[in-house]
Amino acid sequence: MSSTVSTDAPKAGRLERGAPDTMAGRVARKLGTRVASVVSIIIALVWTIPTFGLFISSLRPEGDIKTTGWWTFFKNPSMTLDNYHEVVFGTAGTSGRLASYFVNSLVITLPAVLFSVSLAAMAAYALSWLNFRGRDWIFIGVFALQIVPLQMALIPLLKLLHNYTEWGGGFFAVWFAHTCFGLPLGVFLLHNFMSELPKDLFEAARVDGAGPAMVFRRIVLPLVTPALASLTIFQFLWIWNDLLVALVFTSGPGTRPLTVRLAELAGTRGNDWQRLTSGAFVSMLIPLIVFLSLQRYFVRGLLAGGVKG
Incomplete structure (x- = not known):
């Protein structure tokens, strides 16, 4: 003993x-x-x-x-x-005036984040819990899209929008581009979280007569809040700080975001770079607010699907 x-x-x-x-x-x-x-x-x-x-x-x-x-x-x-x-x-003889570009960044970022996170959540739910032919192959394709360089798709997507739609050079074009480029990571992250949810919950909901839409709205979304918050942070920071996609898919000061204006603040000869310091902190204001407000979900969302139990 x-x-x-x-x-x-x-x-x-x-x-x-x-x-x-x-x-x-x-x-x-x-x-x-x-x-x-x-x-x-x-x-x-x-x-x-x-x-x-x-x-x-x-x-x-x-x-x-x-x-x-x-x-x-x-x-x-x-x-x-x-x-x-x-x-x-702005002042006389200068070309500052970030206020309008600040608004453009909000107009670009908020809908793009909403579209990408919403579509990624619905796609991840379908690939996790709905049975249909080719589901596994679709998920493999989504996973493979993450390794495709962003630069390879910019010009083909721009030509597609110009040739077959009237969205080229406006807000719709940049919303569409950010949504397409953000979906692979979003679907992969949310799929790993949703696939670990208890199967008994879905079986009990089906017994009670709940359809796929109700299960997604009443059961899945409340349980994946940490993952949704983490994905929202990632998407918001990426879209807000993006310069390349904005340069390609927007045209003119009426649609271009803050990052494009910041790149121009130093002047044509680079002699006005003192503006970049204050301009950088102006651009950091909204991302800091978003991150601090959602930080309690951040770590939990990063670990989504990493372990079982």
Whole structure:
């Protein structure tokens, strides 16, 4: 009896600490040490230094930005909001005025995120729980589309829109492009999450007379909220910060987003680059709000479908 107690005691201790003697458990124990926490804090601080320097530069006068580094600010502090006023509203002889481009970015990003996330959720549900011929081959095709370079599809898609539709050069074109380019990753991510849902839920719903649409709306969507939030963050950040697709599928200041205007702020000769510091922080405002508001779902969504149970 004593041997049994001595054998089971270490196992009980490990279970109480919540770290089983597996590879994942050993990694979890190492990452939970004080040394790992200190290293993580140091990495976070080092990673933040460039952003902090950019913020300091955005508040410095033009002459100081062009002649000294941002770290000299602490020796001779001098702050101004002229850079922000210039890029947002513009002044005489300048070409700032990011306000209208800011609105264009919102008009492009919000519908594109809505379309891509909604279609990805419905497609992932169909590929996970609806039985039809060729379902597995379709999923393999969707998975394979993730390795196709974005640049290969830009011109063919643009010609398709110009030749067969009237969407070329407007908001509809860029919405369509972002939706197409975001679907493979979205379907793959949500499929991995939905396929791990308990089968008993769907069988009980069918017994109660619920159809596929009701099951998707009442059961699946509430359970996949973390994955939907993570996908929304990914899509929003990618579309908001996109420059290549915007350059190809939009034309004129009436439809071009903030990123296109930021690329032009330095001037034709690159001598007005002091505007980029304040312009960069203006463009970061909305993504920060979106990320901070959905961050509690972010980690759970990243791990969606990674483990069972």
